[in-house]
Amino acid sequence: MGANSKPAQISREEWMSGCQKLGLGDINSFKALLPSLELGFMERADFRDFFKFCFKFNLEGTQKTLDKDLVVCLVDITLKERIAGDRLANFKEFLNTTKDVSYDRITLDQWISFLDFSIDCPDLSVYDEDSSAWPVLIDDYVDFSNGMKM
Amino acid sequence: MSDTRKKIVIKPFRSRLHMDQQGAQTVWNSLANAIDEIVLRNSSALSFEELYRNSYNLVIQKHGKLLYDGVTLKISSHLSTTAQNLASTPDASLLEEVSMSFDEHITTMSMVRDILMYMDRTYVETHNEKSTFIQGLHLYRTIVWEHSNVQCRVSELLLKAIADERIGELTDSRDVLKKILSMLLQIDTAENSNVYERDFADAFLGRTQEFYQMESSEFLAENSASDYVEKAKRRLEEEKLRATALALPPTTVDELQNILHTELIKRHAKTLVSMENSGFSVLLKDETKIGAMREMYDLFAKIPESLDDLRNALCDRVKEDGNALVADQERGVSDPASFVQGILKMNDRYTSIVDFAFRGEPKAKKRLKESFENFLNVDTRAASCLAVYADMLLRSSIKGASEEEVSILLNNVILVFRFISDKDVFEAFYKEHLAKRLLTGRSVSDEVEKQLVSLLKAECGYQFTSKLEGMFNDMRISRDTREAYKNYKRERSVQSKGESSVDIDVDVLTTGYWPNVKVPVCKLPQSVQSAMDNFSDFYLKKHTGRKLSWQTSTGTGEIKASFGSNGNIRTYNLIVSTYQMCILMLFNEDTELTLRQIASKTSIPDLELQRHLISLCTPKYRILRKSSKGRGISGDDDSFSINDGYKSNARRVKVPLISMSSLKDVVQNKYAADPKVGQALTSLQGSSVETLPPQLEEERRHLVEAATVRIMKARKQLHHNDLIAEVTKQLQSRFVPTPQFIKKRIEGLIEREYLERNEDDHRLYMYVA
Numbered sequence: 001m002g003a004n005s006k007p008a009q010i011s012r013e014e015w016m017s018g019c020q021k022l023g024l025g026d027i028n029s030f031k032a033l034l035p036s037l038e039l040g041f042m043e044r045a046d047f048r049d050f051f052k053f054c055f056k057f058n059l060e061g062t063q064k065t066l067d068k069d070l071v072v073c074l075v076d077i078t079l080k081e082r083i084a085g086d087r088l089a090n091f092k093e094f095l096n097t098t099k100d101v102s103y104d105r106i107t108l109d110q111w112i113s114f115l116d117f118s119i120d121c122p123d124l125s126v127y128d129e130d131s132s133a134w135p136v137l138i139d140d141y142v143d144f145s146n147g148m149k150m
Numbered sequence: 151m152s153d154t155r156k157k158i159v160i161k162p163f164r165s166r167l168h169m170d171q172q173g174a175q176t177v178w179n180s181l182a183n184a185i186d187e188i189v190l191r192n193s194s195a196l197s198f199e200e201l202y203r204n205s206y207n208l209v210i211q212k213h214g215k216l217l218y219d220g221v222t223l224k225i226s227s228h229l230s231t232t233a234q235n236l237a238s239t240p241d242a243s244l245l246e247e248v249s250m251s252f253d254e255h256i257t258t259m260s261m262v263r264d265i266l267m268y269m270d271r272t273y274v275e276t277h278n279e280k281s282t283f284i285q286g287l288h289l290y291r292t293i294v295w296e297h298s299n300v301q302c303r304v305s306e307l308l309l310k311a312i313a314d315e316r317i318g319e320l321t322d323s324r325d326v327l328k329k330i331l332s333m334l335l336q337i338d339t340a341e342n343s344n345v346y347e348r349d350f351a352d353a354f355l356g357r358t359q360e361f362y363q364m365e366s367s368e369f370l371a372e373n374s375a376s377d378y379v380e381k382a383k384r385r386l387e388e389e390k391l392r393a394t395a396l397a398l399p400p401t402t403v404d405e406l407q408n409i410l411h412t413e414l415i416k417r418h419a420k421t422l423v424s425m426e427n428s429g430f431s432v433l434l435k436d437e438t439k440i441g442a443m444r445e446m447y448d449l450f451a452k453i454p455e456s457l458d459d460l461r462n463a464l465c466d467r468v469k470e471d472g473n474a475l476v477a478d479q480e481r482g483v484s485d486p487a488s489f490v491q492g493i494l495k496m497n498d499r500y501t502s503i504v505d506f507a508f509r510g511e512p513k514a515k516k517r518l519k520e521s522f523e524n525f526l527n528v529d530t531r532a533a534s535c536l537a538v539y540a541d542m543l544l545r546s547s548i549k550g551a552s553e554e555e556v557s558i559l560l561n562n563v564i565l566v567f568r569f570i571s572d573k574d575v576f577e578a579f580y581k582e583h584l585a586k587r588l589l590t591g592r593s594v595s596d597e598v599e600k601q602l603v604s605l606l607k608a609e610c611g612y613q614f615t616s617k618l619e620g621m622f623n624d625m626r627i628s629r630d631t632r633e634a635y636k637n638y639k640r641e642r643s644v645q646s647k648g649e650s651s652v653d654i655d656v657d658v659l660t661t662g663y664w665p666n667v668k669v670p671v672c673k674l675p676q677s678v679q680s681a682m683d684n685f686s687d688f689y690l691k692k693h694t695g696r697k698l699s700w701q702t703s704t705g706t707g708e709i710k711a712s713f714g715s716n717g718n719i720r721t722y723n724l725i726v727s728t729y730q731m732c733i734l735m736l737f738n739e740d741t742e743l744t745l746r747q748i749a750s751k752t753s754i755p756d757l758e759l760q761r762h763l764i765s766l767c768t769p770k771y772r773i774l775r776k777s778s779k780g781r782g783i784s785g786d787d788d789s790f791s792i793n794d795g796y797k798s799n800a801r802r803v804k805v806p807l808i809s810m811s812s813l814k815d816v817v818q819n820k821y822a823a824d825p826k827v828g829q830a831l832t833s834l835q836g837s838s839v840e841t842l843p844p845q846l847e848e849e850r851r852h853l854v855e856a857a858t859v860r861i862m863k864a865r866k867q868l869h870h871n872d873l874i875a876e877v878t879k880q881l882q883s884r885f886v887p888t889p890q891f892i893k894k895r896i897e898g899l900i901e902r903e904y905l906e907r908n909e910d911d912h913r914l915y916m917y918v919a
Binding site: 064065107108109110113116120130131133134135136139 | 869870871889890893894897900901907912913
């Protein structure tokens with residue numbers, strides 16, 4: 001919509017001009033437009049870029065990391081249709097329950113790796129921690145997930 | 151015109167010896183008779199030339215077939231007779247008879263072959279028949295050997311002879327056995343048959359396996375492992391000799407050996423190792439059994455894979471011993487020095503076992519080294535104990551020792567050092583001890599100190615020991631500085647009759663080299679403070695830009711103290727710590743002071759204050775009187791005063807500090823519950839440390855990051871596994887980082903944008919310029 005000034009916020013003017021750009025006059029055409037905005041149609045590579053963008057967009061100032069709670073929400077919004085529901089659910093739970101303070105803030109590397117990891121490794125039982133090149137966050141997440149299943 | 155002279159016509163010569171069937175038959179008959187004679191060993195009466203010529207003619211006249219078939223029939227009939235005879239020969243002489251009959255037959259066939267040489271060369275070739283000699287062997291096999299009553303019995307007799315030998319019964323000479331076997335081999339070679347294997351070898355190997363399977367199991371059930379090894383050795387020898395005596399072909403010998411090794415060794419390998427009372431595992435415990443161990447090793451060596459069982463037993467043993475050693479140390483039964491000496495003893499013992507019993511094989515050596523490294527590196531205890539041991543050596547043990555002995559002792563230190571994987575922990579502990587030794591002048595010999603440091607340098611490189619060498623340097627320079635300061639003071643007191651401040655000897659230490667001691671400065675007596683200020687002035691003028699921080703937690707002072715009153719004044723020179731000096735000087739102003747007051751007047755940290763105060767109240771050195779009873783300090787209100795009644799035999803009294811363990815015992819509840827106190831106590835004691843000191847953690851992080859960046863800068867891009875391997879390789883002379891640790895640092899570097907992950911391959915890292 002071209003609303004660039006603040007993340008997760010949109011000013012009235014931005015809304016108006018955005019709607020005009022998209023050719024939306026009333027609520028019905030808006031409703032009609034919505035399904036096409038579903039992220040599901042995006043190709044994998046495009047979605048990846050979009051996913052990265054989501055992270056960067058939400059960064060404040062010169063910071064390089066996002067707060068964990070924000071990440072939990074964002075992950076939900078963006079990945080809901082993309083990856084298995086239970087994966088998403090227990091990843092969120094992992095983030096929420098982990099006591100490791102180094103995960104209070106999440107880096108871009110961890111963010112994008114989670115997506116790549118979810119796609120590359122659908123089966124957690126064959127995960128090999130010792131030789132993995134995924135970030136340690138992922139290793140800990142797999143431990144948590146496997147621990148839960150036992 | 152007619153000629154009356156007759157022409158002589160010379161007709162071409164026509165051989166009259168055109169043989170017809172009947173003629174051929176006649177010739178053949180004479181040959182047949184000759185063969186009979188040959189068989190009867192009457193060949194001397196015959197003319198070789200004639201027989202040869204006859205057979206030659208037969209062949210030339212196209213009667214080859216007649217000849218060939220005839221010979222075949224003739225030989226066959228003779229052999230049939232032989233076969234009958236052998237079939238009815240009793241067992242006892244059968245082998246001899248068979249052997250003889252074969253020899254006879256060979257002789258016969260050789261002569262017959264000679265006669266029929268032309269036929270062999272021509273008829274046989276063109277008609278694809280067996281040559282005479284081979285035909286002879288073929289006939290022997292089919293008619294004699296494979297006679298129903300011959301072959302079976304002979305085979306059985308052969309096998310029985312061998313079986314009897316094995317159980318120690320007398321048998322026929324091996325010669326006849328050998329002859330029969332070579333007969334079978336000869337037949338096989340000649341006509342590509344399989345009698346040797348079919349009629350002897352297969353059964354022989356089968357019987358051998360059964361025999362040894364049973365014998366070995368039975369023997370092992372009744373006897374010790376070492377006895378078994380003996381017996382196995384003898385059996386192997388015996389079989390080897392027999393094989394040679396019987397001239398068994400290589401294939402049989404190989405198979406035989408396989409069977410023997412499997413049945414005697416492989417099958418029982420694990421039992422031999424784990425047997426109660428005499429198995430290899432048990433032998434390892436007994437120093438005197440090293441010969442028996444070697445015997446077992448030699449036996450097992452015949453099946454290389456089974457050696458692993460021995461090596462495993464060795465490692466298990468080392469592990470057990472090692473863990474026992476560690477447990478002792480943990481329980482406090484053994485002190486650090488004993489721990490190290492225990493390791494050295496273990497090393498001696500097991501090295502000699504490997505050198506002798508395992509014949510110094512490299513694999514065993516490697517496994518031994520790994521076993522030691524395994525139990526020693528469970529935590530950092532080995533590093534700290536080794537540092538304490540080295541400290542002990544350099545403080546006292548090497549006094550009076552010869553150069554050689556010193557070398558040996560130092561090399562022992564290095565020996566244990568090599569096993570330690572967290573070498574940086576050792577360096578940290580060693581540095582602390584070295585600092586104490588240097589500052590208190592306790593080291594027996596500067597040279598030996600330097601010797602050990604250079605040995606460490608040889609092991610780990612310059613980087614490892616640069617700080618240690620820096621410490622030595624500082625001491626040396628401090629000596630020079632002190633000289634210079636003395637001169638400086640002399641000049642100054644000449645110029646200005648200034649305040650006579652106290653004499654001080656200062657050691658100036660470079661912060662980076664020495665262990666970190668972040669203790670705030672305490673409040674010092676004025677005379678001392680001014681002396682320190684004078685020195686500071688002097689030093690900073692010499693070295694502008696430097697900053698001096700006084701370490702009041704160390705150092706000693708000499709105080710002239712007078713006790714008693716009225717006529718009986720005793721003066722002593724007390725040698726005390728800096729803190730004690732501050733405490734004592736307070737009593738020039740006040741007669742009685744509480745703990746709280748002393749604490750506030752001197753700003754000495756809690757635990758140290760207690761330690762130094764209690765040291766002044768001990769029975770032997772009761773310089774101060776304490777109001778509370780017991781060894782410890784009751785609380786902030788406990789009060790102290792000078793003990794006027796103090797007496798000593800010596801003029802100069804060196805007041806010792808109570809040890810940390812004694813302090814631990816007397817520290818009051820108020821302090822005992824404080825976790826920081828507990829930690830301070832254990833860290834000062836320097837015994838088994840479970841976690842790394844924090845500055846080491848940080849140092850390790852820096853080292854890994856620096857190495858990672860360095861490597862990535864050179865390689866530009868590298869796969870995860872390769873990067874981990876490279877970093878580990880670069881750092882392992884100092885400590886061994888886990889892959890997880892390195893991974894975490896890599897992530898940190900990604901975040902700080904030194905590296906990035908490749909978009910398409912998450913396992914590939916790329917350097918960000």
